[in-house]
Amino acid sequence: MNTMNTVDTTDTMRDRFAPVVSRLLDEDPRVAVVLAEIGLAPFAEAARRHPQRVINVGIREQLLVGAGAGLALAGLRPVLHTFASFLVERPFEQVKLDFGHQGLGGVLVSAGGSYDVSAGGFTHMAPGDVALLDTLDGWTVHVPGHPDEAETLLRHAVGAGDERVYVRLSVQANREGLAVDGERFLRVREGRRGVVVAVGPMLDNVLAATEALDVSVLYATTVRPFDGRALRQAVGATDAADVVLVEPYLAGTSTGAANDALADVPHRVLGLGVGRRELRRYGRVAEHVAAHGLDAASLRERISGFLYRDAPVPVPA
Numbered sequence: 001m002n003t004m005n006t007v008d009t010t011d012t013m014r015d016r017f018a019p020v021v022s023r024l025l026d027e028d029p030r031v032a033v034v035l036a037e038i039g040l041a042p043f044a045e046a047a048r049r050h051p052q053r054v055i056n057v058g059i060r061e062q063l064l065v066g067a068g069a070g071l072a073l074a075g076l077r078p079v080l081h082t083f084a085s086f087l088v089e090r091p092f093e094q095v096k097l098d099f100g101h102q103g104l105g106g107v108l109v110s111a112g113g114s115y116d117v118s119a120g121g122f123t124h125m126a127p128g129d130v131a132l133l134d135t136l137d138g139w140t141v142h143v144p145g146h147p148d149e150a151e152t153l154l155r156h157a158v159g160a161g162d163e164r165v166y167v168r169l170s171v172q173a174n175r176e177g178l179a180v181d182g183e184r185f186l187r188v189r190e191g192r193r194g195v196v197v198a199v200g201p202m203l204d205n206v207l208a209a210t211e212a213l214d215v216s217v218l219y220a221t222t223v224r225p226f227d228g229r230a231l232r233q234a235v236g237a238t239d240a241a242d243v244v245l246v247e248p249y250l251a252g253t254s255t256g257a258a259n260d261a262l263a264d265v266p267h268r269v270l271g272l273g274v275g276r277r278e279l280r281r282y283g284r285v286a287e288h289v290a291a292h293g294l295d296a297a298s299l300r301e302r303i304s305g306f307l308y309r310d311a312p313v314p315v316p317a
Contacts, residue, residue: 013150013169018042036064069098084110084126105162115288127274141224143200148177156182172201185230189217194242209299212316228261241267
């Protein structure tokens with residue numbers, strides 16, 4: 001079975017980021033961009049047009065967040081960008097206090113994610129970013145699975161009034177983008193044996209892994225708020241209230257949200273994602289995917305073992 005989740009080196013979500021936000025700078029005088037050296041070059045032209053609203057603070061990630069919050073206090077809509085490990089983990093206190101405690105809105109846009117910058121080692125990896133933000137109140141979290149979806153969700157995030165929004169960009173991508181709306185899960189396959197929720201760039205691998213399995217597949221690109229209604233509806237159409245979550249970050253990040261959505265329904269939930277054990281060899285992205293059991297073949301074994309524990313597993317034609 002081939003792994004269908006790919007790394008597109010010609011057009012990534014991050015390739016779309018600067019052009020989309022540069023257009024938003026032209027369209028909306030409230031929009032401002034704050035960078036910490038990383039990602040500066042693609043904003044060169046926008047900085048010439050809007051020198052007061054494209055700000056580079058240098059390699060000072062705590063200042064990146066603090067400056068963004070200051071712009072929000074001044075009535076602007078700040079968009080902050082760097083690698084996830086430097087945007088969420090390193091300045092977490094500033095995210096918690098400068099935005100959350102003060103009740104300010106802004107958009108955090110990360111790159112790198114779990115192991116996209118694998119050659120950078122563990123300092124550049126942040127598989128726990130969504131779980132960490134989940135300890136705070138009031139954050140919307142978008143996890144696009146394709147560059148087209150990234151464009152849609154970036155516009156949705158920047159235009160979301162004064163809300164706090166995290167957009168997680170990745171070099172991992174599905175082959176095709178879907179019509180996402182920044183709110184609901186999409187049902188892309190129907191079945192009776194259980195429900196598999198594929199988050200962002202995990203969709204292609206999940207579809208390959210569940211080929212010939214009698215399961216429903218939901219596609220999630222907005223994971224906070226968690227679309228409990230869609231999950232309940234999908235579970236209600238199955239014979240067994242069994243749910244598998246496949247997330248491109250820390251395994252189990254959304255199991256609590258799924259359990260809450262199904263609190264009055266006897267059910268089982270399996271959370272698949274990036275493991276806690278540090279993989280100390282750099283490797284390539286695809287090697288990390290396989291090592292964490294997120295390639296199509298591994299997912300098929302893990303999903304079918306959970307959903308078909310008492311029945312033969314169908315074999316793809």
